[in-house]
Amino acid sequence: MGINWFKYAAPTTFYGLAGKLVPWFSVAAIIFFGIGLYIGFFVAPTDATQSEAYRIIFIHVPASILSMFIYLIMAGYAALGLVFNTRLSSMMATALAPTGALFAFISLWTGALWGKPMWGAWWVWDARLTSELILLFLYLGFIALQASIDDPRRADRAGALLAIVGSVNVPIIYFSVKWWNTLHQGSTIKFTGSTMHIAMQQAMFTMLVACWLYVIAITLMRVRSLILERERNTQWVNELTEVRA
Amino acid sequence: MSWTEFFAMNGYGLYVWGAYGVTLLLLIIEIITVRHKRTTTLRQLRLMRDAGEEQ
Numbered sequence: 001m002g003i004n005w006f007k008y009a010a011p012t013t014f015y016g017l018a019g020k021l022v023p024w025f026s027v028a029a030i031i032f033f034g035i036g037l038y039i040g041f042f043v044a045p046t047d048a049t050q051s052e053a054y055r056i057i058f059i060h061v062p063a064s065i066l067s068m069f070i071y072l073i074m075a076g077y078a079a080l081g082l083v084f085n086t087r088l089s090s091m092m093a094t095a096l097a098p099t100g101a102l103f104a105f106i107s108l109w110t111g112a113l114w115g116k117p118m119w120g121a122w123w124v125w126d127a128r129l130t131s132e133l134i135l136l137f138l139y140l141g142f143i144a145l146q147a148s149i150d151d152p153r154r155a156d157r158a159g160a161l162l163a164i165v166g167s168v169n170v171p172i173i174y175f176s177v178k179w180w181n182t183l184h185q186g187s188t189i190k191f192t193g194s195t196m197h198i199a200m201q202q203a204m205f206t207m208l209v210a211c212w213l214y215v216i217a218i219t220l221m222r223v224r225s226l227i228l229e230r231e232r233n234t235q236w237v238n239e240l241t242e243v244r245a
Numbered sequence: 246m247s248w249t250e251f252f253a254m255n256g257y258g259l260y261v262w263g264a265y266g267v268t269l270l271l272l273i274i275e276i277i278t279v280r281h282k283r284t285t286t287l288r289q290l291r292l293m294r295d296a297g298e299e300q
Contacts, residue, residue, distance in 0.1 A: 041251075046255070051255045051256075051257060052254040052255040052256075052257045052261060053254070053257035053260055053261060055254070055261050056260065056261055056264045056265075059264055059265060059268050060264070063268070098275070099275065102271055102272075102275055105271070106267075106268050106271065109264065109267055109268075110264040110267075110268065113260040113261075113263045113264045114260065114264070116260060117257055117260050214272070218275060218276065218279060221279045221280070221283070222279050222282070224283065225279070225282045225283045225286045228286050228287070228290060229286055232289075232290055232293065237290065238290070238294055242287055243287060243290050243291060243294065245291075
């Protein structure tokens with residue numbers, strides 16, 4: 001294949017590419033959210049032990065998975081920017097952080113609303129919950145640190161260090177239910193097979209795909225503004241039709 | 246199953262809709278914020294360019 005992938009690593013070309021991709025990912029996300037919610041609320045049966053409260057799983061699990069994945073991707077981009085000094089990677093890290101923080105919050109919020117009726121408590125200082133809360137603080141710390149430094153390149157480097165060091169927390173969250181005796185249940189779906197009803201699995205995976213598509217769409221939208229802001233003194237930005245108008 | 250029954254979620258309505266409702270609200274706020282950011286960025290770029298042309 002004669003595609004020059006490095007071409008899209010340049011902010012100039014990536015800006016246009018991202019703009020073309022956003023509508024596709026947005027529409028796909030809406031379709032998948034629709035299908036996922038339909039299966040989750042109208043096809044998946046009532047749970048034998050948790051009644052209808054378990055339906056929170058269809059947003060809680062995808063949001064939790066995403067909050068961890070986004071962090072690793074963010075740290076990966078930040079590290080790339082730090083090592084290779086690639087501007088776009090650093091901008092991607094910055095663009096991912098607010099959405100990552102949002103998903104970490106949704107994970108905690110939906111978990112609290114599930115914990116209250118099932119455990120009798122909104123919150124417990126259990127290993128899984130505490131490490132997820134730390135993840136939210138890492139995102140917020142990353143955002144605050146970058147916002148506090150005026151020079152974007154220095155902000156990128158400082159943020160990258162925080163993101164890389166903080167990534168040690170992600171495996172802690174993931175393995176917390178195995179390493180410690182926690183109130184939070186372990187995963188129901190395992191590679192060796194699952195005891196979960198097939199419609200429940202379908203709803204969860206569809207919602208997971210929908211969340212991924214949403215994250216891609218919103219991150220591309222956000223990074224486009226970042227590119228414009230950081231490249232504002234270049235000729236190509238000033239020649240864009242949306243700027244010239 | 247009636248709609249009333251559906252929204253009641255067998256007594257867990259507050260928890261289930263509280264989870265989905267807040268999630269939806271936050272996603273909408275995020276989308277509005279990101280779109281607003283694009284509008285203000287473009288406006289700033291035009292202002293800067295116009296200021297540059299006057300000099």
